[in-house]
Amino acid sequence: MFHDFTQGREALQTILLLSQVVDQTADSVVLTDKQGVIQYVNPAFETTTGYPRDEVLGGTPRILKSGLHDTEFYRQMWAQLAQGLSFKGMVINRKKTGELYWAQQTITPMRDESGQLTHFVSVSQDITELRKKQEQQFQLQLARDIQQRFYAAPPTVPEFDIGASAHPADETGGDYFDFIAMADGSLIIAVADVKGHGFSAALVTALTRAYLRCFAAMQLELDDILVRLNQMLLNDLEPGHFVTLSLTRLHPCDRTLSYASAGHVPGFVLLESGKVKCALESSGPPLGLFPDSKFYLSAPIDLAPGEVAVLLTDGVTESTTPDGNQFGAQRVLDFTESHIHEPASQIAEGIFQATRAFVKGNLQDDDITSVIIKVDR
Helix, strand or coil: CCCCCHHHHHHHHHHHHHHHHHHHCCCEEEEEECCCCEEEECHHHHHHHCCCHHHHCCCCHHHHECCCCCHHHHHHHHHHHHCCCCEEEEEEEECCCCCEEEEEEEEEEEECCCCCEEEEEEEEEECHHHHHHHHHHHHHHHHHHHHHHHCCCCCCCCCEEEEEEEECCCCCCCEEEEEEECCCCCEEEEEEEECCCCHHHHHHHHHHHHHHHHHHCCCCCHHHHHHHHHHHHHHHCCCCCCEEEEEEEEECCCCEEEEEEECCCCEEEECCCCCEEEEECCCCCCECCCCCCCCCCCCCEECCCCCEEEEECHHHHCCECCCCCECHHHHHHHHHHHCCCCCHHHHHHHHHHHHHHHCCCCCCCCCEEEEEEEECC
């Protein structure tokens, strides 16, 4: 007598394969009876929750409750399951260690051939890292949106053409420029560089901007503003962190400018021919380092028609090729000289484009900012 067991063997192989799938899947799988008593958990459940299998069998999934979901959440979940519907949603659970984690969970009612409810199977995926990444991206975008408001369009000043360009290396940056109109008709132009870049630098940038505008509203001179800014930032910055800041005050009525600089890279005033008339050197140390820092205000610098002032951050001069060559101040001056008759905004943006062309595709590792002030002819 012969019996054909082919179909039986195929069914058994399918069952074994499904068993291996459940055991080896990266998602947590929990099987309970209809009273919610745990009858099976897979290895991924043990890895995710920290609970060994022997400790949870015979218990209930309540051991994972975080306490962060209210009664209504669970009422709606069980209402769906009682109707024979699957529940899908994000759940905050608690590991054996007490650590919270986010899970994307699906609970499915299981029925026998007669349609009677027999079990519940829960499949969940730990999405904690994904949630953290999404939250970080949201925070970065929020910070970027706020910071972009700092880069207001340069004001219109009679007999002057002012342009600016800022390109952060990350989603948010540590460079900052600002234009502050004063009661006497002058204009304060700030160009700052916070050590580092990214989210923390953006926060310091926002803080520096707020302090600067507050002290400027008190009608203080540029050197006094830097002294007070330094005192405030000493209390706010972490040890070793600092801000470089160049403050330039433009007096349109008599075509002069004065400046004070806290450890910032030099700016320049160029003649109409493109040659350097004078350098705007630093007149004190960076902000946030020393409690008794002093800063010096320059004498007024006369500006003639056709002359150009160039203000930068070190992301311009320190743009570096793959073999280690830096763009440097001289290339900035050469570029400005060759484009001196173009609008200020084009010169500012052109400086950025020139640095990127110079580094031949090398990664931008610092924020690049420039402000151009042209005297109309």
